[in-house]
Amino acid sequence: MSGLRDEFLARRAAVEANYGTLLAGSGGGRAVTIMLIVGSLAIYFAGLFVLDISPLRIWHGFNQLSTILVLMVPPSPETHFWLYLDALGQTLSIAFFGTVLAAVLSLPLGFLAARNVMANRVLHFLTRRTLDTIRSVDTLIWALIWINVVGLGPFAGALAIASSDFCALAKLMSEAIETADRKPIEGVLASGGDKLMVIRFGIVPQILPVYASQLLYFFESNTRSATIIGIVGAGGIGLHLYEQIRVLEWQQAAFLILMVLVTVAGIDTVSQRLRAAIIGRQVTERPG
Amino acid sequence: MTQTLAVPPEEQIRPLLAAYAEAVATRRRTVLLGCAVFCIALALSWIGAEVRLDTFWAQLGNFGSYFGRLTYLDTGQHVWTDPPSWFWGLRRWSLQLLQTILIAYVGTASGCTLAVIGGVLASRNLIRSRALLVVTRRVLEFCRTVPDIVFALIFVFAFGLGALPGVLAITLHTAGTLGKLFAEVVENIDMKPVEGVSATGGSWFAQVRFGVLPQVLSNIASYTLLRFEINVRGATVIGFVGAGGIGQELITAIRKFYYSDVSAILLMLIVCVMLIDAGSERLRHRLLAMERDR
Numbered sequence: 001m002s003g004l005r006d007e008f009l010a011r012r013a014a015v016e017a018n019y020g021t022l023l024a025g026s027g028g029g030r031a032v033t034i035m036l037i038v039g040s041l042a043i044y045f046a047g048l049f050v051l052d053i054s055p056l057r058i059w060h061g062f063n064q065l066s067t068i069l070v071l072m073v074p075p076s077p078e079t080h081f082w083l084y085l086d087a088l089g090q091t092l093s094i095a096f097f098g099t100v101l102a103a104v105l106s107l108p109l110g111f112l113a114a115r116n117v118m119a120n121r122v123l124h125f126l127t128r129r130t131l132d133t134i135r136s137v138d139t140l141i142w143a144l145i146w147i148n149v150v151g152l153g154p155f156a157g158a159l160a161i162a163s164s165d166f167c168a169l170a171k172l173m174s175e176a177i178e179t180a181d182r183k184p185i186e187g188v189l190a191s192g193g194d195k196l197m198v199i200r201f202g203i204v205p206q207i208l209p210v211y212a213s214q215l216l217y218f219f220e221s222n223t224r225s226a227t228i229i230g231i232v233g234a235g236g237i238g239l240h241l242y243e244q245i246r247v248l249e250w251q252q253a254a255f256l257i258l259m260v261l262v263t264v265a266g267i268d269t270v271s272q273r274l275r276a277a278i279i280g281r282q283v284t285e286r287p288g
Numbered sequence: 289m290t291q292t293l294a295v296p297p298e299e300q301i302r303p304l305l306a307a308y309a310e311a312v313a314t315r316r317r318t319v320l321l322g323c324a325v326f327c328i329a330l331a332l333s334w335i336g337a338e339v340r341l342d343t344f345w346a347q348l349g350n351f352g353s354y355f356g357r358l359t360y361l362d363t364g365q366h367v368w369t370d371p372p373s374w375f376w377g378l379r380r381w382s383l384q385l386l387q388t389i390l391i392a393y394v395g396t397a398s399g400c401t402l403a404v405i406g407g408v409l410a411s412r413n414l415i416r417s418r419a420l421l422v423v424t425r426r427v428l429e430f431c432r433t434v435p436d437i438v439f440a441l442i443f444v445f446a447f448g449l450g451a452l453p454g455v456l457a458i459t460l461h462t463a464g465t466l467g468k469l470f471a472e473v474v475e476n477i478d479m480k481p482v483e484g485v486s487a488t489g490g491s492w493f494a495q496v497r498f499g500v501l502p503q504v505l506s507n508i509a510s511y512t513l514l515r516f517e518i519n520v521r522g523a524t525v526i527g528f529v530g531a532g533g534i535g536q537e538l539i540t541a542i543r544k545f546y547y548s549d550v551s552a553i554l555l556m557l558i559v560c561v562m563l564i565d566a567g568s569e570r571l572r573h574r575l576l577a578m579e580r581d582r
Contacts (some may be wrong), residue, residue, distance in 0.1 A: 047394040137557075138522070142543045
C-alpha cells in the first residue's frame with residue numbers, strides 16, 4: 001500500500017539532487033511563515049502568563065464547573081414559568097423593535113454613505129467615519145448609555161440595539177445602492193417611465209430583497225444580543241438569568257439558558273425560510 | 289417600412305389577461321398578508337418593549353446633554369483644555385486595555401484551534417461516522433448559540449474573578465462560530481488532492497495535512513482575523529460581569545457618573561478597536577492577494 005512512499009524514501013537522495021529547488025519551496029516564504037508562527041505563539045504564551053492562566057487553575061475550575069453542571073440538572077423554572085415567558089416575549093420585542101428602528105434610521109444614512117449618490121467627498125468621508133465610530137461601541141455599552149437617558153427597562157434595550165446596528169445596516173445599504181444595476185433603470189426610462197417609476201420599478205426591486213434578507217440576519221443576531229442585554233438592566237430575559245446565576249439558583253439558570261437556545265433556534269429556522277422565500281421570489285422575477 | 293403587428297383575436301387574449309391578473313392578485317395578497325403580519329408584530333413589540341414616546345421625546349434632550357456632560361471635567365472645564373487630568377488614569381487604563389486585547393487574542397487563538405478540530409470532525413466529506421458528525425455539530429451549535437457573556441457569567445463562579453473566565457468564554461463561543469464556518473469551508477474543497485494523498489497510501493492525518501489544509505488555510509486565517517476583531521469588541525464588555533479587562537472600569541465609571549472618565553475610556557476603546565480593525569483588514573487583503581498569486 002505504501003509502495004510509492006517506500007520507493008521515494010529509497011531514492012530520496014537522487015530525487016533531492018534533481019528536484020532540490022522544487023522540494024525546498026521558496027526559502028523566503030518559509031522563513032516568513034516560521035517567524036509568523038513563532039511570533040504568534042510567543043504572544044500567546046506571554047498572554048497566558050500575563051493573564052495568570054495556569055493548568056492548575058483551569059483544572060480546579062473545571063472541577064468546580066462540573067459541580068455546577070450537576071446542580072443544573074434537572075433544569076426547572078420552579079414557580080416562575082410565566083414570568084420567564086413574559087421576559088422572553090420582552091426579549092423578542094426588544095430585538096424586533098430595535099431592528100425595525102435601525103432599518104428606518106439606516107435608510108437616509110445609507111444614501112448619504114453611497115458614493116454614487118453622495119457627490120460631496122468630504123460629507124461622504126465624514127459619514128463613513130462616523131458610522132465606523134458608532135459601530136465600534138458594543139451594544140451593552142449603548143444600553144448603559146440609553147439607561148441613563150430613558151431609564152431602566154426594555155425600551156433602553158431596543159434603543160441600544162438600534163444604535164449599534166443602524167451603522168452596519170447603513171453601510172450594507174450604501175453598498176447595495178452603489179452596486180445597483182443601471183440596466184433596469186434605463187429599461188424603465190426607455191419604455192417611457194417617469195422618475196417615480198424608475199425608483200419603484202428600477203431601483204427598489206433590486207435593493208429590496210437584499211435589504212430584506214440582511215434585515216432578517218440582523219434580527220437573528222439581535223435576538224441573541226437581546227437575551228444578554230438585561231444583564232445591565234435593559235429588560236428581557238437576561239436580567240432573570242443574571243439574577244438566578246448570582247443567587248446560585250442553577251436549575252432555574254439552566255432552564256433560562258434552554259429557553260434562550262430554543263428561541264434562537266426557532267427564530268433562525270423561521271428567518272431562514274423567510275429568506276429563502278424572499279430570495280426565491282427575486283430569482284423568479286428575473287429569469288435568465 | 290411600416291409594419292403592423294397582428295393583434296390576436298379577443299378570445300385568445302382574454303385567458304392570458306385573466307392569468308396575468310390572477311398572478312398579480314396572488315402576489316398582492318402575499319404582500320398584503322406580509323404587511324399585516326409585520327404590523328401586528330410591530331404593535332406587539334411596541335407593547336412588549338414598553339416604548340414610551342412621550343418620555344423618549346422628553347428625555348431626548350438628556351441624550352444630547354449626556355454626551356455634552358462627557359466633555360466636562362469635575363472642575364467644570366472642557367476636557368480638552370486639560371488632557372493630563374482628563375487622562376489621569378492613562379497608565380492603568382492602558383494596562384487594562386492591553387489585558388482586554390490579550391483576552392481576545394488568547395481566546396481567539398484557543399477557540400480557533402478547537403474550531404479547526406471541530407470543523408474537520410463536522411465535515412461530511414472527511415468523516416464517515418454519522419454519530420460523530422451529529423455530536424460535533426450539536427456541540428458546536430451549543431457553543432455558538434450561548435452568548436460569550438453568559439458563559440463568562442457562569443465561569444466567573446467556577447474559575448473565580450479575573451481574566452481566565454473571560455478567556456474561556458471567548459474560547460468556547462469562538463470555537464462554536466468558527467467551527468461551523470470551517471466545516472463549511474472544508475466541505476467545499478476540491479476532493480482530488482485528498483484522493484491523491486490517499487492513493488499514495490497516506491493515512492487519514494496525512495490526507496488532512498496535505499490534501500485539506502493547504503486548500504483551507506487562507507480561509508481559516510481570514511475568518512480568524514475577522515473573529516478577532518469581533519472578540520476585541522466582546523472582550524471590552526466581558527468585564528461587566530467581572531471577567532477581566534477594561535469593562536469593569538467602564539461600567540463603574542458609567543454607573544457612578546464619572547463623566548470625564550467615561551469619555552476617556554470610550555475614546556481609548558474606539559481608537560484601539562479602529563486600529564485593530566484597520567490592521568486586520570490590511571492583513572486579510574494581503575492574505576487574499578497571496579491566495580490569488582498562488
